[in-house]
Structure formats: C-alpha cells, structure tokens
Amino acid sequence: MAFVVPLPHGVVAGVHLPDAPEPVPELILTRLLEPERRYAEALRGYRQVQFAGGRLAVALALAELGSRRVPITSDEHGAPLFPHGVRGSISHKNDLAVALAARGELMLGLDLEDTDRERPGVAERVLTPGELDANLALPPERRWVDAVLRFSVKEAVYKAIHPALHRYIGFGEVEVWPQGDGTDRVVPRSPDLAAYTFEARHAWLGSRVLTTVKARLA
Template sequence: MQAAVGQEMVLRMDQTLRRWLPDAQHKLAACWLDAPHELAGGAGCGISLAALDRALAGLDLAEILPAALARAVRKRQLSFLAGRLCAERALAELGYSNGAVGRTESGVPQWPDGLVGSITHHGEAAYAVAAFASGYAALGIDSERLARPSAAQSIRSLCCTEREIQAWLGPRDDTVAETLIFSAKEAGYKAIYPLLGRFVDFSEFEVQALDWQAGRLTLAPTEKSGLLGRMRPFRVRFRCAGAEVHTIVSERGSLFVA
C-alpha cells in the first residue's frame, strides 16, 4: 500500500525495506525502544538510531526513501526511516497493518483516514505515536536531548517570551527548563498545525502554568497569535528521563472555543 500526497509517494517503509533486506524484521528486533510518550487508547514506540545504522550497514538508503530524502545525509535518512518505521508499527498495533504515512511537500506527515499521529527524533532516537482520530482532536509529540548551555541561551532568546523567562527560567542551574519550553512548543506546534494550517511562531503561545511534580504544563495563545478567545489553552504532559525531555499534547476535546 502507498500513500499519495502532492507529488510525493511514500511507500510502506517496512515492506520496502524487506524487499532490499529480506531479514530486515530480524535485524530491526534489536533496534526497538519503548514509547516514552503515554497515550491512552493509542500506540507508540521508538527506535535507536545507532542500532538502526548498524542493522542497515551497507544499505544505500536512497534506494528506499522518498525522492526528497534521496540526497540527504545518512543521519537524516536514518531519522526519517526510523520515524516512519515507528509510525507504521504504532498503526499496526491499532490494527492498521497496511497503514502508510504520507508526507506533504513541506514535510508534514499524512496519516491514514481516521487516524492521527505524530513523529519526533533527536540525534539518538526516533519516536512515533498513533491513535484513532475519533479519540483525539489534537496530537503532537516531541523529544529532545538536554540543550547544551550555549544552545539554552539561543532557546531563551528565540523561543521564550519575556514572561516565560521571568516565570520559569532561572531557579534551575541545568538546562531542563529551556529544553522543556522548547520541546513543549514543538509538540504544541505539531498538534495545532493540522488545525490552523499555518506556521506558528514561538511567541504566539506561552507556558502559563508549569507543575514539575505532575509533569504538566499549559500552553496558551498570546495576543500575537490572533487566537485569543478563539483557541483555548491546552495541556502538555512531559517526562524528563536522563538526558532526554519528552512532551506530548493529546487533547480529546476541540481546542476551538464554541
């Protein structure tokens, strides 16, 4: 089965891989990771990129990936492939063993009818979740490695509002708070992009409440978004695990104010 989106045809990655590597399933067995993003009624998993690289050593990934990825560096090819393999596995867990995830020309994943999902990757792993669209009005995930101090400074200036800097940054002497705000906004962006259909700047949403103990925060539209009174604040759940920060937006009800 294949998904057609715009000019892009995205094949089922696991099937395509098996055509080139008949024992792919066996090799992939060592690559899977548990899903760090909890999603009630949904499915998710991860892949170690180093393990996938070892498993596919010698295979030219340009042969199996969509044209847009053919000239990408191997690291990017691996992260794309890993994200799709996770997405297909999550879909299979929901009973869609023939589900392919398409891709628009601008890189937005296109899930099979009736399903929603989200993909993320950082330098070491890729993750994906999927669920029935009837259960979730907005779904987005993100995973980040903890920012280095130099990158944390960039996050402050590029991704945080003045109010966020005052309210949430400072008490911790590590970079978790900066990484978390960045990750929460990325997950939020993936969740609301399908609803708004436009780019959303980091200054258009703001962390309004942050509960470190419960692993929850709220993202609310700012005046700059033009969404005040039209879109309600929504929750981001998070987990800080070792050097990784994982965030998920999984809203069941509509984000739009009636």
C-alpha cells in the same frame, strides 16, 4: 532496538538509530512501504536515517494500536499524513526516532529534545517575557531544563496545530507553564490559537524530554 509505550495521548514507539550519516542499509529500506521507500532513497545523510527511523516507529505504533499499516507520506509543509481515523506525530534526535499514534481525529504533536548540552540564547528566542521572568526566577541549575521543556511543548503544539492553520506559528503565540506533575499548561496568546484548547504532557527518557500535545477546537 525499539520500544513501545502507551502514554495518555497515545502509543509512543521509539526506534534507535545509528548516530551517523551513513546510508541506510538496503535491508532496512525494504521494511518501508513503497512511497516511503522511494522518498527515503532520495534523501542523504542524517535526514535519510531519521526519516526511515521515524516511519519504522510509526509502523510499530500503528501495530500496537491494531491499525492497518499504510504508507505515511508528508504534506507540502512536511507534516506526516495519517490514515482516516488515526492521528500521530514524529520526532527524531541523534540516535532515536519516536512516533505517537492514537485513534480518532484529534490533533497530536510529539517532540523529543536533549537537555544535556546548554545552548546560549535559546531561552531568549523561544520564551515570552513572562516565561523568561519565571525561568530567571529559578535557581541557575534548573533554568536550562525549564527552557528546553517549554521549547519542546511549543514544538509539539506547532506539529499538532500547523496542519490545521497552514501558517508559521511564532514561539510567542503560546505560553507554556510546567505544572510539576508531568502536565504543562498551554496558554494561547494569539486569536487563531485561542480557538483551540491544548493538553500537554511530558516524560523523561534519561536526560531527554518527550513531549506530547493533544489539541481540539475549543
């Protein structure tokens, strides 16, 4: 099962995955392009399922854009390499792989997170002191979703910008301020990141949050 939706930052395609570490059936592997297939065949368990699902989601997004399908290999840090004139990003979570693609050379990031199971310590690890204060000022039942949303935007920022910066980006290097209208203000807090402006948005897929980030040199 799959879906394709146009969103403000590009086309998002999703491919439902079996939530199990069984080998990807040969019939599915044959739908990958040659270098993708070779890479997938060397993977095992959930990683193989997720990689194959992500590449099939990219193929759907590229088709929706009317863009020729080409193999999406990865750079030495794991970032997907899109063809000239197209940019995109990939995320997967349990039974769903999603891909974002858009025409142009903007830096794009996509992330998908579950909000249904609370994990202790996440807010303290990923939020700045200012974000944490704002989070703790919320009613207790809203704190987890707020923390996951900010975390997801930070992951999408990382995916958008890491291919340009080529270095680890700490969670404290940006602050994320949800605006209540599906957009999120991203405030850079390190000199490297201050060179960029970010647009962030999120949408809900049931209890999952899907975040997209577009970055450009300021």
